[in-house]
Amino acid sequence: MTPALGRFLILASLLVSTAGAFIGFAAGRKRTREGLAWAQRFAYAYTVLMLAATGVMEYALLTHDFSVSYVAQVGSRSTPTWVTIASLWSSLEGSILFWGLILGIYIAVATWLTRSSHQEYMPYAIGVWLSCAAFFSFLIAGPANPFVTVVPQPDGPGPNPLLQNHVLMIIHPPFLYLGYVGMTIPFGLACAALIKGRLGLSFLRPLHQSLMVAWIFLTVAIMLGGWWAYEVLGWGGYWAWDPVENASLLPWLTATAALHSMVVLERRGVLKGWTVTLIQASFLLTILGTFMTRSGVFNSVHSFTQSSIGPTILVFLAIALIFSIALLAMRINQLEAEGNLESAVSREGMFLFNNLLFIVLTFTVLIGTVFPLVVEALKGKQMSVGRPYFDSMVVPVGAVLLFLLGVGPALPWGRATAKQIRRALLPPIAGAVVLLAIGYALGARNPWTLVTLAFGGYAAQVTVAQLRSPVTQLRRARRRFASYIVHAGVVIVFVAIAVSSTMRYTQEVHLTKGGIANVGAYAITLLGVEERREPNRLSTVARFAVAKNGVQKTILEPRMNQYLAMREPIGTPDVYSTIGGDFYLSVMNIDPVQQSVSVNAIITPFVGWIWGAVILMGLGGLIAVMPRWSGGLQPAEGALKGAATLEA
Amino acid sequence: MTTMTESMRRRTRIFMIGALVVAAIAFAVIAASGINKNLVYYWTPSDLRKAGDQAYGATIRLGGMVVPGSIRTQQGSSLEFDVKDLHSVVHVKSSGAPPQLFRENIGVVVEGTMVHGGYFKSDRLMVSHNNEYRAPAKGHPVDEKELKRLMKSTEGLKD
Numbered sequence: 157m158t159p160a161l162g163r164f165l166i167l168a169s170l171l172v173s174t175a176g177a178f179i180g181f182a183a184g185r186k187r188t189r190e191g192l193a194w195a196q197r198f199a200y201a202y203t204v205l206m207l208a209a210t211g212v213m214e215y216a217l218l219t220h221d222f223s224v225s226y227v228a229q230v231g232s233r234s235t236p237t238w239v240t241i242a243s244l245w246s247s248l249e250g251s252i253l254f255w256g257l258i259l260g261i262y263i264a265v266a267t268w269l270t271r272s273s274h275q276e277y278m279p280y281a282i283g284v285w286l287s288c289a290a291f292f293s294f295l296i297a298g299p300a301n302p303f304v305t306v307v308p309q310p311d312g313p314g315p316n317p318l319l320q321n322h323v324l325m326i327i328h329p330p331f332l333y334l335g336y337v338g339m340t341i342p343f344g345l346a347c348a349a350l351i352k353g354r355l356g357l358s359f360l361r362p363l364h365q366s367l368m369v370a371w372i373f374l375t376v377a378i379m380l381g382g383w384w385a386y387e388v389l390g391w392g393g394y395w396a397w398d399p400v401e402n403a404s405l406l407p408w409l410t411a412t413a414a415l416h417s418m419v420v421l422e423r424r425g426v427l428k429g430w431t432v433t434l435i436q437a438s439f440l441l442t443i444l445g446t447f448m449t450r451s452g453v454f455n456s457v458h459s460f461t462q463s464s465i466g467p468t469i470l471v472f473l474a475i476a477l478i479f480s481i482a483l484l485a486m487r488i489n490q491l492e493a494e495g496n497l498e499s500a501v502s503r504e505g506m507f508l509f510n511n512l513l514f515i516v517l518t519f520t521v522l523i524g525t526v527f528p529l530v531v532e533a534l535k536g537k538q539m540s541v542g543r544p545y546f547d548s549m550v551v552p553v554g555a556v557l558l559f560l561l562g563v564g565p566a567l568p569w570g571r572a573t574a575k576q577i578r579r580a581l582l583p584p585i586a587g588a589v590v591l592l593a594i595g596y597a598l599g600a601r602n603p604w605t606l607v608t609l610a611f612g613g614y615a616a617q618v619t620v621a622q623l624r625s626p627v628t629q630l631r632r633a634r635r636r637f638a639s640y641i642v643h644a645g646v647v648i649v650f651v652a653i654a655v656s657s658t659m660r661y662t663q664e665v666h667l668t669k670g671g672i673a674n675v676g677a678y679a680i681t682l683l684g685v686e687e688r689r690e691p692n693r694l695s696t697v698a699r700f701a702v703a704k705n706g707v708q709k710t711i712l713e714p715r716m717n718q719y720l721a722m723r724e725p726i727g728t729p730d731v732y733s734t735i736g737g738d739f740y741l742s743v744m745n746i747d748p749v750q751q752s753v754s755v756n757a758i759i760t761p762f763v764g765w766i767w768g769a770v771i772l773m774g775l776g777g778l779i780a781v782m783p784r785w786s787g788g789l790q791p792a793e794g795a796l797k798g799a800a801t802l803e804a
Numbered sequence: 805m806t807t808m809t810e811s812m813r814r815r816t817r818i819f820m821i822g823a824l825v826v827a828a829i830a831f832a833v834i835a836a837s838g839i840n841k842n843l844v845y846y847w848t849p850s851d852l853r854k855a856g857d858q859a860y861g862a863t864i865r866l867g868g869m870v871v872p873g874s875i876r877t878q879q880g881s882s883l884e885f886d887v888k889d890l891h892s893v894v895h896v897k898s899s900g901a902p903p904q905l906f907r908e909n910i911g912v913v914v915e916g917t918m919v920h921g922g923y924f925k926s927d928r929l930m931v932s933h934n935n936e937y938r939a940p941a942k943g944h945p946v947d948e949k950e951l952k953r954l955m956k957s958t959e960g961l962k963d
Contacts, residue, residue, distance in 0.1 A: 496813075516831060523835050538846040538955065542863055545842035549835065664901060716904060725904060744901045754901040 159224045162212045162303030169205035169256070170293035172198055173286045180283025184351065192275060195282045199267045202289055206260035210244070213253060213302060217243055222309050226250050226302035232314030234692040234720065239320050245329045246315035248450060248465070249302035254329075256292045258337045263289060266341045266366060274359055277348040284344035291472050299465045314692060317719040317726055324384040331377035332404060336442040338370025339407060342414075343439035346432045350483040353490035355428045364418050365781050367435060371411045372777035378404050379770035390729045390742035392662065392758035394766070395653075397546040402525040403445030406518060411438040413514035420507045423569065425494035429484070430511070432491065436480040437518075443473045448525070499571045506564030513557050520549045555607050558650050561643055562615030565622050587617025591651075600659065608654035612647050619643045634779065641776030648769035656737075656763040662756060664744070669751035676759045678739055679703045683711070685748045694718045696725070696746050698753040702732055702739060714741040714755060737761035844915070846955040849892035852918065859918040866894060866916075866924060867955045872908040887912060887924075895923040905931040913955050 176198025183191025216224040217240050220233055230243045230250065245251045263285045270278050296302070319325045345363045349355040381404060382394035395401060414434035417427045451466025497504050524541040532538055566580040591613025592606060600606060623640045665673045667682040683699040697715040701708065710732050718725040729742035738760045745754040844863045845851075852859050852866060871886035871893060878884070883898045896914055906912070906929070916926035 512827075519831065520835060524839060527839055538952070540844045540846070540865075541839050542842035542844045545838045548842075549838055666901065727904070743904075745904050 158212060158216050158221050159303045159305040162209055162216075162224070163297070163301070165205050165209040165212065166293060166297045166301075166303065169202055169209065169260075170290060170297050172201045172205060173289040173293055176202060177283050177286035177290055180279045180281075180286060182279075184279035184283060184348075187276070189275070192279045192282075195279055195286075196267050196271060199263050199282050199286060202286065203260035203264035206257045209296075210253060210257040213244060213250065214241065217241070220312075222312060223305055223307075224302070225304035225306045228306050228309060228312050230315045231312040232692065232720075233311050235314045235320065236692070238323075238326060239315065239692075242319075242326045242329075243315045245333070246319045246325075249296075249300045251329070251333075251450075252292065252295050252300045252465070253302055255333055255337055256289070256296055258330075258333050259285075259289055259292060259340060262337055262341055266344075266362075270362055274362065277345065277352055277359060280348035280351045281344040284347045285340060288340050288344075295465055295468060299468050314719070317693070317717065318388065320692070320719070321717060321726060321728055322384060322388045324380055324387060328377060328380040328384050331373050331380055335370050335372075335374025335377045335404075336407070336445065338366070338373055339411065339435075339439045339442045341366040342370065342435045346435040347480070347483060349491070350432060350487040353487045355432065355491050357422065357425075360418060360422060363435070364415070367411060367414060367418075367438075368777050368781045370438075371408070371415060372774050372781070374404065374408050374411065375770060375777065376774045378408060379767060383767050386763070387731065388728060390727045390756075392660070392729070392740050392742060392756065392760065393657075394763070397521075397524070397543050399525050399528075399540075400449050402521050403448045406445060406521055406525075407438045407441040409514050409518045409521070410434050410441060413511045413518075414438060416507050416510050416514075420504050424497065424504055426497060428491035428493065429488040432488075433484060434511075436484070440473065440477055440480065441518075441522075443469065443476060447473060448529075501567065501577060502572060503564055503567045503569045506560055506567060510557065510560050510564065513553055513560070517550060517553055517557075520553070521546065524549075551604050554650065555604065555611055558608065558611040558615055558647070561646060562611065562618045565640070565643070566618045584614045584617040584621075588614040591616065595655070600655065602654075602658040605654045605658045608650055612651040612654075615643070615647045619647060638776045638778075638780035641779060642773045643776075645769045645771075645773035645776060648765055648772070652762045652765040652769060656760050656766070659761050661759040663758075664754065665757050666754045667752065673757075675739075675757040677705050678757070678759070679706075680712075680741070680757065682751075682753060685746060685751050685753060687748055692720060694720075696748055698741075698743060698746055698755065700741060700755075704739075712739075712741050714743045716743055716746050733764050735764075738763050846952075848889045849887055849894045850889055852894055852924075853892045860920065861917055863915065864917055864924075865913050865955045866896070866926075867911070867913040867952070868894070870906070870908050870910055870912055875908060877902075883929075887914065896926055897923050898926040898929050900927070900929070903929065903931050 176195055179191060179198060180195040183195050213224070213226065215221075216227050217231055218237070220227065220231055222228045222231060226247070226249050230247045231240070235243070243250065245254045263282075266285070267278075267282060270281075314320065342363055345359070345366060349359060349363075378401075381401065385396075386392070386394040411434075414431055417431045417434060421427045421431050447466060447469040451469060497508070499505060524545050528538070528540045562584055563581065566584060568576060568580065572580075588610040592610045595606065595609040600609060619640050623637065623644070661676055663675045665675065665680065667673055667680070669682055669684050672679060672681045679702075681701040681703075683701055685696065685698050688695045688697055695715045695717050697713050700712045700714070702710050702712050712730040712732055714730040715728050716725040717728055727743045729740055731741075732739040738758075740756075740758040740760060742756045742758070743753060744756060747753070842863070844865055845855075846865045846867070847855065847859075849866065849868050852864065855862075866887060868887035868889045871888050874884075874886035876884045883900070883902055885896055885898075886893050887896050888894070896916075898914060898916075910931055913930045914924065914926035915928040915930075916924055919925045
């Protein structure tokens with residue numbers, strides 16, 4: 157009964173989204189108000205159906221209805237309720253359903269917010285959104301159907317234990333989905349602008365806001381993924397240039413580039429086609445990322461089992477790519493620039509340079525990620541691209557970007573005299589010297605770390621100066637403030653990454669009960685090894701007393717968790733975090749009979765700052781998109797004239 | 805607003821496109837050589853033997869079964885054992901304490917390279933973790949497919 161209801165709702169959503177997409181495009185061609193109203197109704201109907209279908213699935217999960225195939229696959233009577241709720245996104249079929257739900261919510265909100273504006277674009281935008289929705293409904297209805305009726309078993313295995321192992325697992329996937337799926341909204345708007353052959357400056361506002369919303373979620377999601385890896389996987393790091401990590405970074409890079417090119421577009425009326433291209437690329441990269449993480453081409457906690465949806469997603473990616481390229485080819489010339497750039501050494505020149513570097517980063521990561529797939533597809537040989545490739549390519553480009561983050565905002569818009577430029581660029585060198593000196597005094601010796609500290613200090617001084625500078629244009633004040641908050645976060649992230657990755661100290665320790673070992677300034681004492689039985693797992697816990705410089709600080713309990721449905725146990729590290737850095741213990745080997753443990757002890761300076769600073773970036777973004785109280789995204793004076801002629 | 809003539813503008817545009825093309829080619833060359841230098845090969849002991857000299861210095865993920873009776877733990881935290889597939893055996897020296905599940909007859913993936921002492925020097929060791937809820941096939945302790953999956957694993961083999 158429940159699976160049949162779910163299947164019915166999904167089929168209805170497929171029907172509604174397909175019909176709505178056709179209505180949207182037809183309404184756009186015929187320019188009827190009535191057609192747009194119907195497209196909006198279908199958009200809302202899709203959302204309601206997705207809400208209902210997800211509700212049915214959550215109901216089935218919570219009531220342990222093992223006649224639903226997805227519940228039989230990930231459900232278990234012994235898991236805690238929060239794990240059961242989060243099971244919705246713990247495996248392939250459910251995660252696609254969850255995707256559909258989030259897409260539905262996005263579509264409804266975006267449709268509601270634009271219900272009485274931008275009427276000439278919106279039918280097409282809704283048409284594009286619902287086309288994407290139709291594809292995901294098709295996936296849920298066919299290749300990734302979670303609502304298949306199966307013979308009910310008394311109990312199920314529960315979700316992948318790695319996913320049950322940490323609370324961050326409830327937050328990370330929804331944020332990532334909100335980021336990924338959110339790219340659909342600006343994509344639809346950008347496509348609408350291309351179809352109309354027009355990108356009026358008033359239409360920049362929804363484009364900017366929807367992109368920013370997706371960007372905020374994606375930014376935080378990437379950090380949460382790294383944080384989760386750090387807290388759960390036990391190797392003491394947060395980023396390894398994994399294909400699955402790269403998949404989330406790629407659209408972030410292009411979206412960040414687009415957010416910057418939009419500023420130039422707003423100011424100078426140039427880069428229209430370029431901005432639209434970046435937005436389309438961001439969307440396509442989310443689909444590529446979905447393909448990489450959901451098709452089983454990589455084995456990871458993200459890829460679940462070998463699944464059959466890979467080819468289907470690839471077909472969708474191909475269609476979306478061809479659609480985007482065709483639109484660009486036909487219409488990009490109609491998005492004519494209204495102004496031009498006067499000088500390379502200016503704020504707008506730095507924006508261009510910034511965009512170039514983001515593109516270089518995107519291609520660097522994309523090539524390194526996709527290369528093994530291509531080789532395997534063509535030659536059948538299996539390999540991967542090692543971490544040194546990414547580090548050696550990305551670190552220098554990142555350093556230059558950090559420098560630009562200081563230079564760009566310091567430079568004035570338009571042409572400037574040599575004297576003005578000197579006056580803008582020389583003072584922040586003080587900040588660079590100060591941070592460099594502090595870092596050197598604290599023992600930083602890696603050349604790239606020193607470079608990052610110098611550029612970071614430079615950028616920090618410029619950013620602080622900009623945050624404190626008197627407001628000249630009130631209506632732009634909030635967005636300016638917001639972007640420098642984001643920049644402040646970025647500076648901290650760069651410095652924290654440089655320091656934490658090059659000044660890490662690792663030591664392997666073997667102890668029996670009562671034994672003491674020194675690790676840097678820390679001393680650990682093994683208090684004992686004990687076994688704890690919980691409903692869904694058996695934990696073998698090593699209890700350590702941790703002292704720093706002779707002062708007792710805390711008890712750490714790294715452990716091995718044996719889940720009931722699994723053959724093999726999973727290690728879970730434990731971390732003592734301070735402002736200055738983390739002390740991290742990860743079990744290699746544990747023996748409750750001998751009361752002995754081998755642990756990796758890792759001291760990582762400054763690492764916790766990354767999580768906080770990324771949250772700061774997200775908050776900055778949030779300030780930028782909050783409903784306006786004093787102007788929001790308004791065209792600049794110079795650009796207004798151009799906008800008027802363009803809209804006419 | 806604009807002081808440029810049409811021909812000047814065209815010239816700057818051609819110049820810009822030319823510069824971009826040069827930059828793109830330079831980038832492609834750098835990226836290609838970067839990738840070439842940093843490839844990680846996924847090999848079985850037989851692949852490794854077939855590769856000959858190529859195996860020395862290259863980064864390799866070697867996947868196979870731990871030969872019974874071959875495990876020797878040294879004082880401190882160094883570990884030696886043999887890894888085999890159907891046709892070949894490779895001697896492995898690994899640094900660091902073995903992970904919890906390490907034992908004879910289990911599938912492992914080690915990352916490292918062949919060195920001229922004639923053994924495989926590994927700094928990472930990962931034990932076959934079967935995340936799917938099924939019992940191991942009888943009489944065949946190492947599942948080839950599982951090992952392939954392990955080699956492609958993106959989460960385990962990190963230091």
